[in-house]
Amino acid sequence: MEITLSQYAGFCEGVGRAYDMVEKIAKDPKVKRPIAVLGSLVHNNDVVKRIEKLGVLKVEMEGTLEETLDKVKGKVKTLVITAHGMGPRIYELARKNGFDLVDTTCPRVFKVQRLAKLFFDKMSQIVIIGERDHKEVKGINEWAQRKAVFVENEQELENIELDAKRNIVVLSQTTQDQEFVEHASNVIKEKYPKVEVFDSICLTTHHRQTEVKQLARENDVMVVIGAPESANSNRLHEISERVNEETYFIERADQLKEEWFSSCEKVGISAGASTPSWVIDEVIAEIKGMGERESVLHTSSGCESSL
Template sequence: MGLTVIEAEYAGACYGVQRALNMADDTIKQAIPITSLGPLIHNPIVVAKYEQAGISIAEAVSDIKTKSVLVRSHGITPKVREQIDDAGLSVVDATCPYVLRAQKAAQRLGTEHDMLVIVGEKGHPEVDALEAYGMLSGTTVMVVSCADELPDTLSEVVGVVVQTTQTFDALEDVLEGIRERGSEADLAHTICRATRQRQEAASELSRRVDAMVVIGGRNSANTTRLAEICTSEGAKTFHIESWEELRPEWLEGCETVGVTAGASTPQYQIDEVVDTLRGF
């Protein structure tokens, strides 16, 4: 008898990612020469396919050779947007609407408070943009992933905005840290619904299977967090980017395996993994 393979109730490409992919597809269909400013999404396999289809990638506005630019789903800083305008480029803006909402919240909270805390992964493009929007008014902005990274002294009221793909546990840890320092948090709830659904579904499934396979780019923050959640629930967990990485020996002694996928993973990649597992 083979493995019983169970897919998480919520997994794979979220609205924001699917919207970005659809916009990229439209530019290809219209034969518009365009350059993506950074990888469109954090999925190397998908990004490579779009490169083969003609969407080149540039890491800086000054490197763009086409007349049109595709803004990645993670968004860009105000400075980069200004550079695009100055260069006279036509813009296809694939910034996730939930990321845009978080950017507006960061700008608002930065204006209203002396201190803004961003709960997120420092150096992630989405967080870089949130940080930049928060700093527009000159307020003090800090990026933390846990309460231990907070300074000992905070302002009386602290604005808090959250990377859209963060875990609720990380957010609650930081909020508790703010309270312990005698401060009040003015929180913008910017973790998106799709993130919450995927995290809760992965957590629930992990508790009733022997192993979990998590599909998505290793450079994907939300996929990495899904893998961490599965591991924390006690499931033997494997983070892969493609079905080709799967090995039968990983699952020796396992009767049930769960499958989930990050928000940058299209359904066809999930199907490939499920079909491969069912063949073991």
């Protein structure tokens, strides 16, 4: 069985940077303790467990930000903002409540947040193509005073109602499906006279999505590795499945099933931006093992028939 791994599989630059920053501060005696991440650093339980082993806690983001910070006041000294970024209030509230902040917001997300603020302050109407409940999108919306209009799907695009007299600025979640963003931006441009579109899809995401399509075309079976709550992993799964029905979405190697590969010669593997390299290695090793068992089975059945 031939296995092809996407060259863009696994941690993107933003997630890798955030993980490295957390590892570094966990070892730095000058950083005030306890340290806690606001939410999951990445959508991957393995990574979360590794971070816990470094002595870094996780704060569950429940209720308002004020309520969350109230809960940990006095128990945590340093707070970490994840690569997804957050709204501007965290900076003010952390200062007011005496927390030190470590900001691992991905520079690409930072750019979209600041575009949202810049154009909102110029009275433009902000449209975000993305999932309104996703942490990154919520953060971007806060930079636009929570006044952005969301487009999550075709139906919302059809029903969109914007103020035709205002300048409209279209931004997108950095991990959105590129085809949908292009399509949605074109529909909005056709419908309204003053529209500015900022291509805010991250290049890493773009490459990953383009490559997964190609891998799905070239391989009998596709395996996409990512957590169910990881938006970009889900997107890779959807894109791959559109091209190749034999696409399987797993989080860990122990979810692989031997029968998926029973009549398969070529397997393509892709993984979301939050999937660590050690999980990808485990999946490859497991598939290789299945391939070997498979070839042993074929050999022995061949022997039987010749007897």
